[in-house]
Amino acid sequence: MINLQGIHKSYHMGDVTVPVLNGIDLTINAGEFVAIMGPSGSGKTTLLNLIGCLDSIDSGEYSLAGEQINTLDDKSMARIRSQHIGFVFQLFNLIPRISARRNIELPMIYANINKADRFTRTSSVLERVGLSDRATHMPTQLSGGQQQRVAIARALVNNPELLVVDEPTGSLDSKNGEEIMQLFEKLNAEGVTIVMVTHELDIAAYAQRQVHLLDGKIDQDKS
Amino acid sequence: MISIQFYFDRLIQAFYALRDNRLRSVLSVLGIAVGIAAVMAVGAVSKGGSYLVFSELETFGLNSVWVYRDRNDKDPNRRIRKGTGLDNYDYYALKDSCCSVMEKITPMVFSSERNIIQTGNRYSNARVSGVNSDYLDINNDHLIYGRNFRPIDIKRRRASALIGPTVVEDLFGKDSNPVGKDIRIGLRRFTVIGVLEEKSRDFLASIGSAGGQDANNRILIPFTLFQQMNGSKAINFFHLKARSLEEADLLSEQAKAFLKRRNGKNYQYKTETMATYIGTADRILSGVAMIGVIAASISLLVGGLGIMNIMSTSVLERTREIGLRKAIGASQTDILMQFLLEAIVISTVGGSLGLVLGASASIILAMITGFPLTPTPLVILIALVVSVIVGVASGFLPARRASRLHPVEALRYE
Numbered sequence: 001m002i003n004l005q006g007i008h009k010s011y012h013m014g015d016v017t018v019p020v021l022n023g024i025d026l027t028i029n030a031g032e033f034v035a036i037m038g039p040s041g042s043g044k045t046t047l048l049n050l051i052g053c054l055d056s057i058d059s060g061e062y063s064l065a066g067e068q069i070n071t072l073d074d075k076s077m078a079r080i081r082s083q084h085i086g087f088v089f090q091l092f093n094l095i096p097r098i099s100a101r102r103n104i105e106l107p108m109i110y111a112n113i114n115k116a117d118r119f120t121r122t123s124s125v126l127e128r129v130g131l132s133d134r135a136t137h138m139p140t141q142l143s144g145g146q147q148q149r150v151a152i153a154r155a156l157v158n159n160p161e162l163l164v165v166d167e168p169t170g171s172l173d174s175k176n177g178e179e180i181m182q183l184f185e186k187l188n189a190e191g192v193t194i195v196m197v198t199h200e201l202d203i204a205a206y207a208q209r210q211v212h213l214l215d216g217k218i219d220q221d222k223s
Numbered sequence: 224m225i226s227i228q229f230y231f232d233r234l235i236q237a238f239y240a241l242r243d244n245r246l247r248s249v250l251s252v253l254g255i256a257v258g259i260a261a262v263m264a265v266g267a268v269s270k271g272g273s274y275l276v277f278s279e280l281e282t283f284g285l286n287s288v289w290v291y292r293d294r295n296d297k298d299p300n301r302r303i304r305k306g307t308g309l310d311n312y313d314y315y316a317l318k319d320s321c322c323s324v325m326e327k328i329t330p331m332v333f334s335s336e337r338n339i340i341q342t343g344n345r346y347s348n349a350r351v352s353g354v355n356s357d358y359l360d361i362n363n364d365h366l367i368y369g370r371n372f373r374p375i376d377i378k379r380r381r382a383s384a385l386i387g388p389t390v391v392e393d394l395f396g397k398d399s400n401p402v403g404k405d406i407r408i409g410l411r412r413f414t415v416i417g418v419l420e421e422k423s424r425d426f427l428a429s430i431g432s433a434g435g436q437d438a439n440n441r442i443l444i445p446f447t448l449f450q451q452m453n454g455s456k457a458i459n460f461f462h463l464k465a466r467s468l469e470e471a472d473l474l475s476e477q478a479k480a481f482l483k484r485r486n487g488k489n490y491q492y493k494t495e496t497m498a499t500y501i502g503t504a505d506r507i508l509s510g511v512a513m514i515g516v517i518a519a520s521i522s523l524l525v526g527g528l529g530i531m532n533i534m535s536t537s538v539l540e541r542t543r544e545i546g547l548r549k550a551i552g553a554s555q556t557d558i559l560m561q562f563l564l565e566a567i568v569i570s571t572v573g574g575s576l577g578l579v580l581g582a583s584a585s586i587i588l589a590m591i592t593g594f595p596l597t598p599t600p601l602v603i604l605i606a607l608v609v610s611v612i613v614g615v616a617s618g619f620l621p622a623r624r625a626s627r628l629h630p631v632e633a634l635r636y637e
Contacts, residue, residue: 054550054630075554082552089634093547097243109232110552154551 001161001193002028002051007060009046020046022216024060028195030161033188035204036197038213045166047213048197052087052164053080065161082111086155090167092147094139100126100150101135107158125153129183145176152183156192163187165196169203181206237565244537248569251529255573255613256580258523259606263581265519267588267596269512274594275426276504282422282438284363285497286326288463288475290482293493308490309458309482311450316485317461322477324470327357330458332446338409340394340442347393349386351408351442353449359385361464369402369417372445376416380448384413388421389440406442409452413444471498523609526573527617530566534621538562545625546633559626566618567611574610578603 007024010017020043028034038044049055050062053069062069065084072080081087086107094103101122108118126132129149139147148168155163165184169177185206188194198204212220241248292308314330332353340347356372359365366385376383384406386394395401401415422438450456465474475494482492538545545558553561582598589596598606 049631052550054634075556078549078552078554078557081550087550089547093543093550093634095544095547098239102239106548107551109236110548110554110557112229114228115232158552 001030003063005061008058020216030193033194033207034209035207036211037204042213043216044197044213051195052085053077084160086160086163088151088155088165088168090170092151096139099136104154104157111158121157125157129153144172148180161193163192163194167198233564237568240565247533251533251569252573254526254529255570256577258526259574259577260580261519261522264584265515267585269515271592271594271596273508279424279427280501283497284361286465286468286471287497288471289495290461290478291493293491304489307457307459310456321481322474324466324474325463326466327361327464329355329358329361329462330446331460331462332449333459334453340408342394342406345394347390349390349440349442353446354443361462365420366417367420368400377445377447382413383416385417385443386415387419387439387441391418468498471496527613530569530617534566534618538621538625542633542636545628546630549630555626559622562622562625563618567614570610570614578606
């Protein structure tokens with residue numbers, strides 16, 4: 001499903017070029033639940049953004065779900081994100097002025113799904129994350145755990161093959177964190193591929209495979 | 224597939240975003256509303272001014288042409304001659320055989336000295352003009368009492384007079400009907416046969432362009448009789464009426480050429496046409512209107528800058544939201560459209576509000592002045608189109624900046 005070959009990526013800060021990824025080779029199969037770990041500055045978030053098609057590769061080859069990513073323009077990248085990928089962030093990133101239902105509908109608006117379908121799909125995905133009774137609540141009326149569930153529902157609503165997850169429990173207490181991780185386990189069991197960045201060992205333990213990065217290279221890859 | 228639904232969804236999103244910053248949105252809506260209303264109000268006021276001036280110019284007869292002797296004769300070989308250079312022979316010649324496009328002609332005869340005008344112990348300082356029976360039509364004059372001269376009155380030099388409203392007031396008292404009564408001009412007794420309708424030339428008089436005379440303080444008598452009183456066959460100038468406004472210039476050339484053939488050895492002639500004055504007035508008024516509209520447009524421009532300002536702030540505040548939208552599948556075009564649409568919604572709502580304000584102002588002005596200043600559908604269409612253009616112009620830069628944000632950096636923005 002995901003195939004990365006010889007990936008390099010560096011950032012430019014003024015005149016200084018900071019290499020972040022130095023030759024990553026990584027293959028992730030459909031249905032896997034992978035945790036990417038490593039100390040800060042190891043490049044794990046950069047790798048996740050590349051996998052999520054939010055950022056472009058300097059050199060190397062990246063294919064996702066059979067599509068060659070490294071040569072695509074903005075519009076095609078947006079289409080890939082819309083069709084194949086769902087994002088879950090540490091800070092939820094819900095839009096505060098609209099209800100949970102409207103937040104979940106957003107990806108479908110960009111995918112040009114009609115209104116009737118949007119409504120039924122939002123309802124079913126809310127049920128999947130256990131929040132059917134919170135559809136009309138505003139994000140500020142929900143607890144952290146509930147907000148993250150809404151964010152997960154939003155990530156799932158276009159039926160992506162891949163969830164790209166960045167520190168999903170970083171803003172939650174341990175009880176809510178645990179529930180969110182159980183939800184990911186359930187989704188993975190239903191066939192969704194998950195790639196997750198975390199620095200917490202007990203969170204990473206929910207994944208079947210842990211990839212450790214160090215200085216922009218894969219240090220360890222264990223299942 | 225791009226459908227109405229597609230645009231509707233995006234429009235709803237724009238409304239949600241604007242509702243979120245209600246005060247800011249309302250202020251920028253007002254900015255545009257004031258701009259559009261100002262442009263419309265200034266337009267209506269200058270259009271009203273133009274109607275006012277035009278209606279005053281109309282009191283001279285729109286198709287009028289005046290023919291004078293040109294006293295700026297600089298030919299050193301010519302003998303210096305006195306007099307007006309026009310007499311009854313010129314009048315009959317012009318009347319009979321000049322100028323295909325001439326409809327009517329009247330001689331204008333004045334006296335070099337002032338005649339005493341009185342009835343009983345009441346006096347008037349009116350200006351006396353000798354005219355023929357076509358004068359009223361040529362000069363766009365109407366009577367409120369009595370009748371016009373008949374050709375026979377002119378021919379027989381009958382001592383009849385048409386008098387203006389100020390003369391009536393001075394000699395007989397306000398609101399009286401003096402038809403049939405006598406007045407004395409100089410040493411002769413005249414019978415009043417009609418009273419001229421009041422003419423408003425307040426504006427032109429105030430800028431010193433009413434021909435130096437009060438249109439309401441006039442006495443008209445047969446020119447033939449006035450010539451007899453003056454002891455001269457001289458005519459001061461001719462007042463002609465062209466068949467149409469467009470033919471006024473042609474008539475003026477024809478009349479000049481005709482007189483040149485007759486008297487060219489002794490005199491030179493010049494003409495003035497109402498058409499020229501109308502053209503001049505039109506140029507001045509549209510110049511003034513242009514300045515007004517430009518001044519009011521500046522307030523519209525400021526309104527547009529207001530939108531640009533709040534859109535820029537909005538883009539900055541919603542940087543993370545933009546990153547998120549990109550992550551969940553928005554392309555650059557989607558983001559550009561979203562922010563442009565927000566700007567257009569503000570400017571169109573503001574424009575519509577301004578349209579209502581401006582149209583109300585115009586309608587009130589129309590009711591007060593009686594001029595047709597009510598906005599036409601074209602004006603309304605233009606106001607709305609301008610509003611949309613202002614929205615696009617002021618929203619474009621912030622929207623483009625939003626669309627070009629890098630998703631990763633936008634999501635990391637605090």
